[in-house]
Amino acid sequence: MGILIPGLAPSLVCVLTFAVIFACLSKILLPRINNVLAERRDAIEGQRELAERTTIEAGEVLAEYREELADARHEAARLRQEALEQGARLIAETRAEALREREAMTTEAQARIAADRALAKTELHGAVVSLATELAGRVIGEPIDSVVRESDVVDRFFSDLDDRSTAGLQ
DSSP, X not given: OOSSSOOHHHHHHHHHHHHHHHXXXXXXXXXXXXXXXXXXXXXXXXXXXXXXXXXXXXXXXXHHHHHHHHHHHHXXXXXXXXXXXXXXXXXXXXXXXXXXXXXXXXXXHHHHHHHHHHHHHHHHHHHHHHHHHHHHHHHHTSOOHHHHHHOSHHHHHHHHHHHHHHHHHO
């Protein structure tokens, strides 16, 4: 037999050794390897399922967040609109109050001016009468206070003066 062809004894030893090793591997080591591989596969599948659930939950949370964000934007827009309306209303109320106060002040000022005018007119009438009487008395050379008080001349003069000023205004 040649070097390449083994004898029966070495072949038999090799086959028996192979069988023993194969039996040990298939009965002891291979189940352990399969168990470890199965555990790894289960762990990987569990992680994948967990990742899928987490992705789905994240999508749901994102949708809720976007919905809440849209609601918040709508609420902010509504609050801005209310603030604008309230501001416009306050401006209008303030403007109306200012106009009322202006009208009241104008009316009061006009009444005060009319009263001051009447008072000044009365004082001026008295002053004009006394000055005119004094001047006429100096021109004539004797006092004429009693004549002027009893006469309607001064009243007619002022009446004519009022009529002219009224006619001039119209």
